[in-house]
Amino acid sequence: MDSTTAATLGAVAGLALGLGALGAAAVRLSDRAGRHDAEVAPASDLPPGVSEVLAVLRSSGVVVDSSDRVVNNSPAAVAHGLVRGQELVHPELVQMARAVRRDGVIREAEFELRKGLGDARFVVAARVAPLGAHHVLLLVEDHSDVRRIEQVRRDFLENVSHELKTPVGGIALLAEAVLNASDDPEAVARFAQRMSVESKRLTQLVREIVELSRLQGADAITEPVLVDVGTCATEAAERCRLLAEEHDIAVVVHTEPGCRIWGDVELVTTAVTNLVGNAIAYSERGTRVGVSVRRAPDGPVEVAVTDQGVGIEPDEQERIFERFYRVDAARSRRTGGTGLGLAIVKHVAENHGGRVTVWSEPGRGSTFTIRLPGAVQPTDARGGSSKAAPDADARPDPAASPDPAVNS
Structure with a gap:
C-alpha cells in the first residue's frame, strides 16, 4: 500500500473514532503525498481501500470531489437521507465541505437538518476534513437520540422539583400553623394529621423516584x-x-x-x-x-x-x-x-x-x-x-x- 492510501485510510479511521490529532496528522500526510500527483485528478480516483472502510462505518461517511459530487459514501449516509445519487442533499453540509476545501482546515459543527420531504428534523454532528489534494471527507453522526435523552432528563428533573415542592411546602406551612396554634389542642391535632398525610405522600414520591431511576439503569435485574x-x-x-x-x-x-x-x-x-x-x-x-x-x-x-x-x-x-x-x-x-x-x-x-x-x-x-x-x-x-x-x-x-x- 502506498503512502497516499495509508494516509487516506488513517484519516478515515482517525476521524471516525473521533481522534482529532490522529485524523489531522493523517490528513496532512495525505495532503503532502497528494501534491506529487497531477494537479487535476479524476473525481473518482480514490486510493484503494477507501470504499472498504466506508462500507463498515456505522456513521454516515461521504467523500465529495472538487465539484461537490459524491464519489463514495457509507450505506448509513443513504439511509439517513444525506446522499441522493451523487448529490449531497443538505446545503449546510455542502457549504461546510467547500470551506474545508478552500482553506484545508478541519471543521466540526452541529446542525438541525430536515428529514426527508416533511417538516421533521434531526440533529447531527458533522466533522469535515480534506482527503488528499482533490477530495473532502464528511463524517456525520445522528445525535437526535442524545438530544432527546438530554431533554427527557431535563424534563424529569424539572418535574421532580415541581412535585417535591408541593408536599415540602405543605409540611412547612402546617408546621408553622402548629406553632401558631400551640394553645389549641384540637387545631394542633388537625394540623398534625395533615402533616402525616403530606409526609407519607413525600415518602411515596421519593421512593418511586428512586425506584424509577433504578429501573432505568442497565443493572435493574x-x-x-x-x-x-x-x-x-x-x-x-x-x-x-x-x-x-x-x-x-x-x-x-x-x-x-x-x-x-x-x-x-x-x-x-x-x-x-x-x-x-x-x-x-x-x-x-x-x-x-x-x-x-x-x-x-x-x-x-x-x-x-x-x-x-x-x-x-x-x-x-x-x-x-x-x-x-x-x-x-x-x-x-x-x-x-x-x-x-x-x-x-x-x-x-x-x-x-x-x-x-x-x-x-x-x-x-x-x-x-x-x-x-x-x-x-x-x-x-x-x-x-x-x-x-x-x-x-x-x-x-x-x-x-x-x-x-x-x-x-
Missing part, C-alpha cells in the same frame, strides 16, 4: 430468579386490601398454576400493586377490581387488572405511561397519586422483556395487561396444549366473573 407471577398478584392484592376497604371496592384474584417467569419478585409485585392501586383510585365505591394471571397459548404470562372505573379517553391512553402524567390531576392529589406508578409498570415490564398495554372506554372502565416471557415448563417441551385464547376484542366484566383475563 442483576440476578433473575424463577418468579411465580400468581403469587406476586396475590401479594399485590393483599398490599392494596386496606385501600380497597376504604373505598368499598372488592378485589377479586384469579390465577392459573404454572405462570412463572425469570425476573425479580419484588419488581413484579410492585408493578401489579401499582396497577391494582391505580384501579382502586379511579373506581367508584361498591365496584370490583379483577386481577387475573394466566399463561397465554403462545407462551407468555399475562397479568390483567380490570376495573369498572371512569375509563380513559383515547387521546389520553398514549400518554398515561409518561412520568408524572395524570389524566385527572385533581383526583390524583386527592388519592395521593404521584404520576409515576404507570411509568414504573412500563419499565418493569420492559426490563423483563415484556410490555404493558391498556384497553379502556370512558364510562366502562379499563383493563391493563402486562405480558411477560414465560419460563419454559415441562409441558411445553412435550407439546402440551393450553387453553384456547379468548377473543382479543372481548373485555371481561369483573362484576360478572372472577376471571377478568383479557388477551391484549
Whole structure:
C-alpha cells in the first residue's frame, strides 16, 4: 500500500473514532503525498481501500470531489437521507465541505437538518476534513437520540422539583400553623394529621423516584430468579386490601398454576400493586377490581387488572405511561397519586422483556395487561396444549366473573 492510501485510510479511521490529532496528522500526510500527483485528478480516483472502510462505518461517511459530487459514501449516509445519487442533499453540509476545501482546515459543527420531504428534523454532528489534494471527507453522526435523552432528563428533573415542592411546602406551612396554634389542642391535632398525610405522600414520591431511576439503569435485574407471577398478584392484592376497604371496592384474584417467569419478585409485585392501586383510585365505591394471571397459548404470562372505573379517553391512553402524567390531576392529589406508578409498570415490564398495554372506554372502565416471557415448563417441551385464547376484542366484566383475563 502506498503512502497516499495509508494516509487516506488513517484519516478515515482517525476521524471516525473521533481522534482529532490522529485524523489531522493523517490528513496532512495525505495532503503532502497528494501534491506529487497531477494537479487535476479524476473525481473518482480514490486510493484503494477507501470504499472498504466506508462500507463498515456505522456513521454516515461521504467523500465529495472538487465539484461537490459524491464519489463514495457509507450505506448509513443513504439511509439517513444525506446522499441522493451523487448529490449531497443538505446545503449546510455542502457549504461546510467547500470551506474545508478552500482553506484545508478541519471543521466540526452541529446542525438541525430536515428529514426527508416533511417538516421533521434531526440533529447531527458533522466533522469535515480534506482527503488528499482533490477530495473532502464528511463524517456525520445522528445525535437526535442524545438530544432527546438530554431533554427527557431535563424534563424529569424539572418535574421532580415541581412535585417535591408541593408536599415540602405543605409540611412547612402546617408546621408553622402548629406553632401558631400551640394553645389549641384540637387545631394542633388537625394540623398534625395533615402533616402525616403530606409526609407519607413525600415518602411515596421519593421512593418511586428512586425506584424509577433504578429501573432505568442497565443493572435493574442483576440476578433473575424463577418468579411465580400468581403469587406476586396475590401479594399485590393483599398490599392494596386496606385501600380497597376504604373505598368499598372488592378485589377479586384469579390465577392459573404454572405462570412463572425469570425476573425479580419484588419488581413484579410492585408493578401489579401499582396497577391494582391505580384501579382502586379511579373506581367508584361498591365496584370490583379483577386481577387475573394466566399463561397465554403462545407462551407468555399475562397479568390483567380490570376495573369498572371512569375509563380513559383515547387521546389520553398514549400518554398515561409518561412520568408524572395524570389524566385527572385533581383526583390524583386527592388519592395521593404521584404520576409515576404507570411509568414504573412500563419499565418493569420492559426490563423483563415484556410490555404493558391498556384497553379502556370512558364510562366502562379499563383493563391493563402486562405480558411477560414465560419460563419454559415441562409441558411445553412435550407439546402440551393450553387453553384456547379468548377473543382479543372481548373485555371481561369483573362484576360478572372472577376471571377478568383479557388477551391484549
